[in-house]
Amino acid sequence: MLVVGIFSGILGALLGLGGGIIVTPILVIGFNLPIHYAIGASIIAVIATSSGASIAYLKDDMLNLRMAMFLEIFTTIGALAGALLAIFFKAIWLNFLFGILLVYQAYRMWRKLHSKKVDAPSTKEDHFAQKMQLNSSYFDKSTHQQIDYKVENVAGGALAMIWAGIASGLLGIGSGMFKVFAMDTVMKMPLKPSSATSNLMMGVTAATSALVYFFNGTIKANIAVPIALGILLGATIGARLMPHIPAKRLRQLFIPVVGIAGLQLLLKAFNITLY
Secondary structure (H helix, E strand, O other): OHHHHHHHHHHHHHHOOOOHHHHHHHHHHHOOOOHHHHHHHHHHHHHHHHHHHHHHHHHOOOOOHHHHHHHHHHHHHHHHHHHHHHHHOOOHHHHHHHHHHHHHHHHHHHHHHOOOOOOOOOOOOOHHHHHOOOOEEEEEOOOOEEEEEOOOOHHHHHHHHHHHHHHHHHHOOOOHHHHHHHHHHHOOOOHHHHHHHHHHHHHHHHHHHHHHHHHOOOOOHHHHHHHHHHHHHHHHHHHHHHHHOOHHHHHHHHHHHHHHHHHHHHHHHOOOOOO
16 A cells, blocks of 8 residues: 555655545555455545645645645635535436546647647736736756746636536545646646645645545555655655656656546446446
8 A cells, every 4th residue: 555655645746636546446446445445445545645745745846835825726616515415415417527527628738738738828918917926937957947827817726626526525536637637728738837736735625524534434544644755755756756757758748647537437437447
């Protein structure tokens, strides 16, 4: 479980996914654990990934803190609503919607990867982004350049964050894919600060959901603790590696992970499970 945690932490920190989407299938398939205990452990995994990666991203000034605090308002509301709904409703009907969204995200990223303007910073002015001081900059260690970027379509990004929070609470995932989708695709934020900011936000969102799962008895210490310890180490390593990796390589790694996750949700929507 420590090794699983380290691997999940590295990949989660690199892509802003939280590691939970990696932990759940490995625990169910490799360790033969019941799905609800695996989901409880994945929630703790998300918090651990956020804790390990966010410290490094803050030191590197990669994280857009104002953006994270603003959008977290909407994800926390969604996460609390999703966790409460999970008590009364089955989430199968939502799997189709979230699955389609993830497959669409993978397609949009694939199109962006083959575009001549891939990862080019947005130049469009957004009045609300200016007023909230959400525009920022970061130093790209792979190109040794200071990159200034602007944020657009803040309202659309906020709406996407509510859905991200619902996905986290209802489906037991960190919803990092939806957060990166909102910032990278909807708000036109570069991929690297999108991933870094997503890591911080996931910890707050998952902590909201974790309270409900803890009182439901689905978080077991003998499962969650070794996973969390491994992820803390892995997330720290991944956060140190990410600034040095070109954005194009990160996008190439992100596309199959998101695409597979989307297909998995679509299969679950039709009651077809691989584990």
